[in-house]
Amino acid sequence: MSHTRAPGSxxxxxxxxxxxxxSYLGPQDLTRFGQTCRLAHDFVRPTNxxxxxxxxxxxxxxxxxVWEHLxxxxxxxxxxxxxxxxxxxxxxxRIKAYNFVLKFDKETLxxxxxxxxxxxxxxxxxASCASVAxxxxxxxxxxxxxxxxxxxxxxxxxxxxxxxRHPSSLAVPRDLKMDLDRPVxxxxxxxxxxxPEWASRFHIMYGPTEREQESTASKAxxxxxxxxxxxxxxxxDFGPFLKDGSGAVDWQSVExxxxxxxxxxxxxxxxxxLHPTGFDMHVPNRQPINPAAPDDWAGVxxxxxxxxAFLDYRALxxxxxxxxxxxxxxxxxxxxxxxxxxRFDLEANDSEELRNDERLQSDLPYCDDLPKLYFExxxxxxxxxxxxxxxxxxxxxxxxxxxxxxxxxxxxxxxxQWQLEGVQPSGIRCGxxxxxxxxxxxxxxxxMGPFYYTxxxxxxxxxx
Numbered sequence: 001m002s003h004t005r006a007p008g009s010x011x012x013x014x015x016x017x018x019x020x021x022x023s024y025l026g027p028q029d030l031t032r033f034g035q036t037c038r039l040a041h042d043f044v045r046p047t048n049x050x051x052x053x054x055x056x057x058x059x060x061x062x063x064x065x066v067w068e069h070l071x072x073x074x075x076x077x078x079x080x081x082x083x084x085x086x087x088x089x090x091x092x093x094r095i096k097a098y099n100f101v102l103k104f105d106k107e108t109l110x111x112x113x114x115x116x117x118x119x120x121x122x123x124x125x126x127a128s129c130a131s132v133a134x135x136x137x138x139x140x141x142x143x144x145x146x147x148x149x150x151x152x153x154x155x156x157x158x159x160x161x162x163x164x165r166h167p168s169s170l171a172v173p174r175d176l177k178m179d180l181d182r183p184v185x186x187x188x189x190x191x192x193x194x195x196p197e198w199a200s201r202f203h204i205m206y207g208p209t210e211r212e213q214e215s216t217a218s219k220a221x222x223x224x225x226x227x228x229x230x231x232x233x234x235x236x237d238f239g240p241f242l243k244d245g246s247g248a249v250d251w252q253s254v255e256x257x258x259x260x261x262x263x264x265x266x267x268x269x270x271x272x273x274l275h276p277t278g279f280d281m282h283v284p285n286r287q288p289i290n291p292a293a294p295d296d297w298a299g300v301x302x303x304x305x306x307x308x309a310f311l312d313y314r315a316l317x318x319x320x321x322x323x324x325x326x327x328x329x330x331x332x333x334x335x336x337x338x339x340x341x342x343r344f345d346l347e348a349n350d351s352e353e354l355r356n357d358e359r360l361q362s363d364l365p366y367c368d369d370l371p372k373l374y375f376e377x378x379x380x381x382x383x384x385x386x387x388x389x390x391x392x393x394x395x396x397x398x399x400x401x402x403x404x405x406x407x408x409x410x411x412x413x414x415x416x417q418w419q420l421e422g423v424q425p426s427g428i429r430c431g432x433x434x435x436x437x438x439x440x441x442x443x444x445x446x447x448m449g450p451f452y453y454t455x456x457x458x459x460x461x462x463x464x
Contacts, residue, residue, distance in 0.1 A: 018043065023055065027095060046086070060141050071370060101149055102149070124143075129285070161211060187203055188218065206279065207262060222256040236421075239436055241405075268338050285428060289429075296348040307342050308420075311336050359416060376393075391408055420437045420451055421435050435450070
């Protein structure tokens with residue numbers, strides 16, 4: 001490395017001007033500039049946070065656009081990270097993850113998978129729609145970065161399926177001893193295993209993979225979770241929450257629900273052209289506040305599209321009592337049924353009647369940084385001419401203040417029939433609701449299954 005500089009060298013410029021010029025360089029070019037001489041090396045040191053901030057913001061959204069929208073509880077939890085934020089370190093961390101995936105050295109990637117996926121998940125969770133494209137639509141640099149990686153990676157699906165799994169720890173569903181050449185998604189191993197939360201979160205944000213769509217093992221693994229009567233309990237309000245009364249999200253269950261329901265949309269309901277998956281669906285606050293309903297912080301008011309799935313009740317009993325049967329149900333090849341595409345037309349309603357509705361009350365803790373949001377509306381099937389069905393419910397923040405918890409009560413034939421308990425895993429006004437439905441009276445060994453609904457304002461669909 002040269003220790004001198006030639007007359008007229010760029011490093012002789014005033015620091016402010018040099019910083020402005022270098023701010024147009026990408027990370028790789030900036031590093032190369034630092035190798036030209038000692039003064040250049042000193043100027044681009046990681047301690048020059050202003051320079052590295054400008055370089056970071058060439059590729060990524062400013063995280064403050066997300067942090068500033070966090071509710072006080074979540075913001076307080078995030079404060080240590082904000083205080084220690086280092087632009088150079090975070091830029092290097094993300095680029096390393098990107099390069100690990102592109103190079104796809106299996107041995108190295110297996111050792112680094114935790115760091116790689118956590119870094120990519122962080123890119124997703126700090127994505128912002130603050131930027132605007134030429135056509136006026138919101139755009140996220142973070143989502144563009146992730147989508148480029150998906151397009152360029154040799155086998156991006158392997159991040160979901162192939163790493164952090166050892167043959168000795170593979171818990172194959174009790175009815176499945178086949179198709180092991182197509183790995184089960186690591187986070188959907190049989191209940192009793194302890195998969196990392198980041199693995200389930202990343203799969204949900206990314207959406208279904210081609211491999212799991214074709215895999216008997218993956219379908220069986222997801223169904224083994226979703227249709228198990230032991231998946232939930234009164235301590236979880238019969239939804240996809242931990243059975244400890246904490247109100248915390250059970251990420252393994254949500255991932256299994258996501259896998260099954262998106263597969264149904266891509267097969268049985270593909271004619272409706274509903275495309276509710278991908279990183280861009282999970283950008284925090286993606287759906288703007290409705291000016292006509294400024295207190296509707298959850299984006300309840302409007303039209304939602306989705307459906308539910310179920311096993312034939314005899315098959316549900318067969319599966320859950322398979323330990324006492326000679327021939328257990330083959331969850332890999334047995335196909336569940338699904339409802340027609342359903343439409344919820346909802347409106348926020350803070351009436352005393354809804355606030356005092358016993359069916360909308362819960363003993364589970366929640367984050368009260370934002371008030372519980374009550375609503376009501378109707379539900380219709382697109383494929384029939386049946387009368388509309390009554391819907392009412394409540395939305396609130398889950399403990400921690402990031403995810404949104406939902407309860408919907410479906411009423412028809414003059415009585416309440418079904419309770420839907422779900423969660424928006426991506427946060428406020430983004431993504432859809434994944435959950436479990438069951439009868440409002442919660443009889444032992446009653447029918448149950450998964451559901452998914454997404455706000456039509458943030459997805460493409462057709463009701464034709």
